[in-house]
Amino acid sequence: MTLHGRKVRTMRIQSLNPVLLILALSACGPGASPISPTVPAQTMDPAPPQNSSTQTYSATCRSNDPDLQCLGLKVVSFQNESGIPVLKESETLKLIEEMNQVWKPCKIAFQLEKYEAIHPESQGLPYSPDWKRDSDTIRARFDENNRFLIVAVGPWTNATIAVAQMPGNGPFGILVSEKYAKNAYTVGHELGHYQGLYHLRNKRNLMNSYIGPFTSDLGSGQCSFARKTNLKHWRKMLRGPTDVL
Numbered sequence: 001m002t003l004h005g006r007k008v009r010t011m012r013i014q015s016l017n018p019v020l021l022i023l024a025l026s027a028c029g030p031g032a033s034p035i036s037p038t039v040p041a042q043t044m045d046p047a048p049p050q051n052s053s054t055q056t057y058s059a060t061c062r063s064n065d066p067d068l069q070c071l072g073l074k075v076v077s078f079q080n081e082s083g084i085p086v087l088k089e090s091e092t093l094k095l096i097e098e099m100n101q102v103w104k105p106c107k108i109a110f111q112l113e114k115y116e117a118i119h120p121e122s123q124g125l126p127y128s129p130d131w132k133r134d135s136d137t138i139r140a141r142f143d144e145n146n147r148f149l150i151v152a153v154g155p156w157t158n159a160t161i162a163v164a165q166m167p168g169n170g171p172f173g174i175l176v177s178e179k180y181a182k183n184a185y186t187v188g189h190e191l192g193h194y195q196g197l198y199h200l201r202n203k204r205n206l207m208n209s210y211i212g213p214f215t216s217d218l219g220s221g222q223c224s225f226a227r228k229t230n231l232k233h234w235r236k237m238l239r240g241p242t243d244v245l
């Protein structure tokens, strides 16, 4: 797998401090090639996001507001041997509500349209997949051409905790490991990649490669870029107020 024509380096979080993480991932920063394969998100123990606004979007984001981009989501959650999903449906709805707060400055919101909890072994997939080896197989299995895909998988042992396929060549979808699957900044960051955004060095920005308790900001330029990406690449994911699903 290559990243902007170069081999992706897998890093061990335990041996790197956040500054090194940012530098090591600068290949994903702004100004890079618009054609980008899988981008790994490296995070370290992010705290749960804190909602500062009292207004929330519901699980359904379809609206009469012509400026609101409402995007359909499909979430697949792997179940462990005991049948417990990495991300329960109720947790998924909470996650989406929190992510909608993060993306609110862009007037972009997401709604859950499909939720599936599956035993991965029954489909020949490992509970804790190797993201380099298995991501495309998993994406191809669950990807639909009219919804963003998020797959919550079992724990990963290396430093990468989530990956997203950027616009360009599919199959598309986010894979997020167990520990971070409920974190709106981690999954919201990956949705940023989904919408064409690259990493930024601003330490409070959602697209900083180091995802922490304060990485929530989205700038107007990022909003504009994401909205254009959605119109260019993801029209089938956009929902109007009267769309029948």
Ligand SMILES: [Zn+2]
Pocket (backbone or CB within 6 Å): 039, 040, 041, 042, 189, 193, 199, 209
């Ligand atoms: Zn990233």
